[in-house]
Amino acid sequence: MADFGPCENWPVYWTCDISAYAPELTGYAVSAATRILWALSGRRFGLCTTTLRPCAEDCHTGGGFPFYESWEWRVGYAMPPWDFYRLPYCSGGCAGHCSCSDLSEVRLPAPVDHVVTVKMDGTPMATGAYRLDNNRLLVRTDGSRWPRCNDLNKNDDQPGTWSVTAAYGEDVPDSGRLAMGELACEIAKAGSGIDCRLPPAVTQLVRQGVTISVPDFGQILLHGRTGLYLVDMFLSAENPKSLRQRARVYDVDRIAPRRAGS
Numbered sequence: 001m002a003d004f005g006p007c008e009n010w011p012v013y014w015t016c017d018i019s020a021y022a023p024e025l026t027g028y029a030v031s032a033a034t035r036i037l038w039a040l041s042g043r044r045f046g047l048c049t050t051t052l053r054p055c056a057e058d059c060h061t062g063g064g065f066p067f068y069e070s071w072e073w074r075v076g077y078a079m080p081p082w083d084f085y086r087l088p089y090c091s092g093g094c095a096g097h098c099s100c101s102d103l104s105e106v107r108l109p110a111p112v113d114h115v116v117t118v119k120m121d122g123t124p125m126a127t128g129a130y131r132l133d134n135n136r137l138l139v140r141t142d143g144s145r146w147p148r149c150n151d152l153n154k155n156d157d158q159p160g161t162w163s164v165t166a167a168y169g170e171d172v173p174d175s176g177r178l179a180m181g182e183l184a185c186e187i188a189k190a191g192s193g194i195d196c197r198l199p200p201a202v203t204q205l206v207r208q209g210v211t212i213s214v215p216d217f218g219q220i221l222l223h224g225r226t227g228l229y230l231v232d233m234f235l236s237a238e239n240p241k242s243l244r245q246r247a248r249v250y251d252v253d254r255i256a257p258r259r260a261g262s
Contacts (some may be wrong), residue, residue, distance in 0.1 A: 005050035006038045013177040016185035029188040040224050043245040047169040061218040104145040110136035116165040179234035
């Protein structure tokens with residue numbers, strides 16, 4: 001499964017005065033800092049938004065346990081690693097583990113950070129008409145049931161369709177935003193030809209009888225650090241083992257996802 005990078009630039013708490021830099025340069029600095037911190041923190045932080053198109057599903061409660069007769073979903077917005085994939089979706093009345101009544105729910109790919117919007121016949125539903133349970137179960141709370149049919153030949157702004165737009169991932173913490181500000185500032189300085197605090201390539205400098213030793217930048221990078229205080233404090237707290245990414249579990253019998261247009 002390929003990594004496609006962060007979906008958007010991380011938010012920034014600037015630690016320097018950027019008024020002297022061209023907006024284009026600060027934009028490049030933010031983009032570069034986002035990519036660097038995203039990779040060094042284990043490709044963990046940052047939210048990606050995607051639109052799901054649930055299909056019809058039958059849900060039965062034989063023996064008190066729900067099971068799924070057919071399941072499938074479509075992703076309207078191609079966000080890796082999903083595009084065309086499968087999703088258990090219960091549109092019928094399923095009794096929950098602790099519920100005395102049936103629930104109309106959709107099981108989304110987990111974990112969902114939050115639901116952005118739910119469209120029904122092209123119109124956004126009121127946020128009070130549904131809720132998110134366990135970071136994946138979209139439960140309808142307005143007394144109606146989720147539709148059994150979804151016309152996938154139409155865009156989700158047309159009658160006969162419905163969709164769920166959800167945000168996936170983990171939001172950038174305040175320490176990451178401060179780290180972004182420090183790193184982006186130093187990149188902007190380097191890009192404008194101003195002395196910056198990014199570690200130099202030399203490890204020792206002798207001038208007027210004074211010897212200054214600087215840590216080997218190559219060794220710093222090998223340990224997943226940058227030599228900048230706020231940046232390395234953030235990385236040490238959030239990725240102390242310098243992991244490249246979170247562990248993943250693969251199902252070899254699962255139908256391979258398809259990336260449309262690739």
